[in-house]
Amino acid sequence: xxxxxxxxxxxxxxxxxxxxxxxxxxxxxxxxxxxxxxxxxxxxxxxxxxxxxxxxxxxxxxxxxxxxxxxxxxxxxxxxxxxxxxxxxxxxxxxxxxxxxxxxxxxxxxxxxxxxxxxxxxxxxxxxxxxxxxxxxxxxxxxxxxxxxxxxxxxxxxxxxxxxxxxxxxxxxxxxxxxxxxxxxxxxxxxxxxxxxxxxxxxxxxxxxxxxxxxxxxxxxxxxxxxxxxxxxxxxxxxxxxxxxxxxxxxxxxxxxxxxxxxxxxxxxxxxxxxxxxxxxxxxxxxxxxxxxxxxxxxxxxxxxxxxxxxxxxxxxxxxxxxxxxxxxxxxxxxxxxxxxxxxxxxxxxxxxxxxxxxxxxxxxxxxxxxxxxxxxxxxxxxxxxxxxxxxxxxxxxxxxxxxxxxxxxxxxxxxxxxxxxxxxxxxxxxxxxxxxxxxxxxxxxxxxxxxxxxxxxxxxxxxxxxxxxxxxxxxxxxxxxxxxxxxxxxxxxxxxxxxxxxxxxxxxxxxxxxxxxxxxxxxxxxxxxxxxxxxxxxxxxxxxxxxxxxxxxxxxxxxxxxxxxxxxxxxxxxxxxxxxxxxxxxxxxxxxxxxxxxxxxxxxxxxxxxxxxxxxxxxxxxxxxxxxxxxxxxxxxxxxxxxxxxxxxxxxxxxxxxxxxxxxxxxxxxxxxxxxxxxxxxxxxxxxxxxxxxxxxxxxxxxxxxxxxxxxxxxxxxxxxxxxxxxxxxxxxxxxxxxxxxxxxxxxx
Numbered sequence: 017x018x019x020x021x022x023x024x025x026x027x028x029x030x031x032x033x034x035x036x037x038x039x040x041x042x043x044x045x046x047x048x049x050x051x052x053x054x055x056x057x058x059x060x061x062x063x064x065x066x067x068x069x070x071x072x073x074x075x076x077x078x079x080x081x082x083x084x085x086x087x088x089x090x091x092x093x094x095x096x097x098x099x100x101x102x103x104x105x106x107x108x109x110x111x112x113x114x115x116x117x118x119x120x121x122x123x124x125x126x127x128x129x130x131x132x133x134x135x136x137x138x139x140x141x142x143x144x145x146x147x148x149x150x151x152x153x154x155x156x157x158x159x160x161x162x163x164x165x166x167x168x169x170x171x172x173x174x175x176x177x178x179x180x181x182x183x184x185x186x187x188x189x190x191x192x193x194x195x196x197x198x199x200x201x202x203x204x205x206x207x208x209x210x211x212x213x214x215x216x217x218x219x220x221x222x223x224x225x226x227x228x229x230x231x232x233x234x235x236x237x238x239x240x241x242x243x244x245x246x247x248x249x250x251x252x253x254x255x256x257x258x259x260x261x262x263x264x265x266x267x268x269x270x271x272x273x274x275x276x277x278x279x280x281x282x283x284x285x286x287x288x289x290x291x292x293x294x295x296x297x298x299x300x301x302x303x304x305x306x307x308x309x310x311x312x313x314x315x316x317x318x319x320x321x322x323x324x325x326x327x328x329x330x331x332x333x334x335x336x337x338x339x340x341x342x343x344x345x346x347x348x349x350x351x352x353x354x355x356x357x358x359x360x361x362x363x364x365x366x367x368x369x370x371x372x373x374x375x376x377x378x379x380x381x382x383x384x385x386x387x388x389x390x391x392x393x394x395x396x397x398x399x400x401x402x403x404x405x406x407x408x409x410x411x412x413x414x415x416x417x418x419x420x421x422x423x424x425x426x427x428x429x430x431x432x433x434x435x436x437x438x439x440x441x442x443x444x445x446x447x448x449x450x451x452x453x454x455x456x457x458x459x460x461x462x463x464x465x466x467x468x469x470x471x472x473x474x475x476x477x478x479x480x481x482x483x484x485x486x487x488x489x490x491x492x493x494x495x496x497x498x499x500x501x502x503x504x505x506x507x508x509x510x511x512x513x514x515x516x517x518x519x520x521x522x523x524x525x526x527x528x529x530x531x532x533x534x535x536x537x538x539x540x541x542x543x544x545x546x547x548x549x550x551x552x553x554x555x556x557x558x559x560x561x562x563x564x565x566x567x568x569x570x571x572x573x574x575x576x577x578x579x580x581x582x583x584x585x586x587x588x589x590x591x592x593x594x595x596x597x598x599x600x601x602x603x604x605x606x607x608x609x610x611x612x613x614x615x616x617x618x619x620x621x622x623x624x625x626x627x628x629x630x631x632x633x634x635x636x637x638x639x640x641x642x643x644x645x646x647x648x649x650x651x652x653x654x655x656x657x658x659x660x661x662x663x664x665x666x667x668x669x670x671x672x673x674x675x676x677x678x679x680x681x682x683x684x685x686x687x688x689x690x691x692x693x694x695x696x697x698x699x700x701x702x703x704x705x706x707x708x709x710x711x712x713x714x715x716x717x718x719x720x721x722x723x724x725x726x727x728x729x730x731x732x733x734x735x736x737x738x739x740x741x742x743x744x745x746x747x748x749x750x751x752x753x754x755x756x757x758x759x760x761x762x763x764x765x766x
Contacts (some may be wrong), residue, residue, distance in 0.1 A: 119166025171477025
């Protein structure tokens with residue numbers, strides 16, 4: 017009896033683990049709230065009758081898009097009867113079903129498919145769960161399963177800028193299909209900007225006859241060569257626009273798939289293309305002189321309202337995005353009309369002038385039953401009560417807005433700007449900058465800790481943005497968006513406590529197959545070795561962790577200076593070393609090396625922990641403050657990692673050894689990526705002193721590397737001495753001739 021009781025207790029204890037193990041076998045992304053996998057499967061080699069109640073009639077057609085699913089007889093059910101207990105059933109949830117108002121219940125068993133929800137909007141993600149299950153099984157079968165599911169956030173968005181580079185209309189449909197498959201429900205369509213106006217406005221034909229066309233096909237070439245617009249049909253015209261009929265078609269296509277399209281019409285800035293063809297709406301009255309509307313000119317407001325009138329007839333979205341970011345206010349300061357308006361309405365500064373303009377648009381949209389969204393700059397000068405904020409410059413604007421009672425959509429650049437590099441920038445096509453790997457996207461929690469408890473409800477969701485300055489084709493959009501969009505889909509759908517990076521990574525392996533079937537040019541996970549070095553200052557020990565983007569990497573390494581081969585030591589556990597060393601590592605597939613050799617220099621050097629005296633202070637990027645340059649930790653691939661310290665003036669620092677020490681070499685790593693204005697120093701000079709007053713120079717290194725190549729580069733600037741010298745103070749200077757940023761990570765002294 018006792019033995020049987022023990023067995024029962026063991027089974028009870030193991031039952032949750034068994035359920036979790038079963039959940040892990042289902043690779044749906046985003047991860048559903050509850051999954052129960054049952055024994056058996058439903059074959060898709062036969063026709064299945066469809067029954068649905070009226071409120072789900074619009075969803076019936078979508079079932080035909082599920083691979084392998086064959087619909088037989090179709091019946092609209094007014095009252096559910098016993099004979100409706102088999103086949104495909106789309107039914108309204110009853111109270112006893114305990115289905116969340118925004119969620120769905122899916123059951124697949126020997127009777128067929130039962131899908132329940134309180135509304136068509138809530139049921140749509142259930143259909144896409146079925147679609148994923150079918151794709152995962154090659155359209156041949158569906159597992160017997162029960163899924164109870166609901167979204168974490170009401171707003172789950174993806175953005176696409178079609179101004180910097182125009183995208184084909186058919187691709188937009190494919191983009192919508194992919195977003196729907198992964199349960200996004202908003203598509204933010206950035207239609208206008210200085211690089212081109214992309215939506216037909218019948219009252220203002222020049223917007224599409226000229227403002228939609230530019231002199232160069234690539235944004236970067238256009239930006240660096242005059243930034244001119246040309247008439248449609250001229251030999252060099254490059255660009256395009258969407259007709260109102262096309263836009264309506266896309267709206268209907270997206271709506272059928274549960275996605276609302278939010279149009280963005282930029283104002284008051286980013287409007288160079290408008291002011292080139294309607295210069296009377298600028299402060300100067302001349303084309304090509306500014307990108308901001310004249311806010312003291314009533315005609316500017318009338319123009320914008322007329323444009324919005326046509327936009328509102330196309331897009332039924334409750335939200336309308338007006339941009340509101342990065343406006344250059346200098347023209348307003350010298351414009352008589354703007355200054356007169358400020359005086360008349362007692363506006364204290366140009367921030368309040370912009371807020372005045374935003375308020376006019378907000379009130380106008382509210383009068384039409386719509387709601388304004390803007391980037392977080394619309395907080396400047398005060399914000400109207402009904403506006404929603406997209407927080408892109410970090411989370412600060414979103415925190416401020418939410419705590420003030422405004423709805424907020426989180427889009428911080430550090431986590432959700434998919435135009436940045438997703439792997440080692442040195443291996444990738446040119447991008448705008450930044451470094452946002454898949455795991456970092458997945459790690460994001462849209463509700464910051466600094467939001468008051470009763471204000472958390474104002475974080476209504478999150479969105480990733482894809483700006484296309486360096487993304488000229490739809491294939492490159494796919495490459496930058498996927499699979500990062502899949503990580504975001506789980507961020508905004510799945511509860512925070514149910515997320516697991518390892519579990520997501522495991523499920524993701526099966527979704528590469530889906531992306532291949534859908535002919536998506538997604539980013540393939542790299543074999544390149546990634547190293548993380550943790551320095552223990554107490555024991556002067558480095559711990560090296562090796563990984564790659566592969567789900568199960570096969571990494572071999574050496575510590576003797578030789579190149580790794582297939583018979584070298586396999587990496588299984590972190591490598592601990594208490595002395596300076598060079599690790600070389602690479603990935604292997606069977607006996608073939610499939611990655612470049614990664615070289616990791618570990619320096620346990622004399623300067624670690626020593627005081628650094630800053631003759632010029634860091635600016636903008638403090639990293640670890642005064643401990644940064646001698647904390648034993650080197651920077652990684654991004655200057656946002658907290659180990660690269662930024663200087664906008666010449667770098668001038670002194671390391672104090674507190675007593676005279678033998679000096680053989682002095683080195684410092686620098687980063688260069690010209691796009692965001694990060695450059696190598698012009699000269700690197702090392703001097704030493706015994707008294708801290710008089711210094712003697714040990715040597716100078718003059719930079720020989722071009723500053724025009726846009727690629728990310730790292731360079732060790734080093735002075736090696738033929739004969740050691742004795743000194744207490746070591747002064748390091750690095751000139752900044754480009755007047756951009758110098759980024760330095762660790763002073764290495766032997």
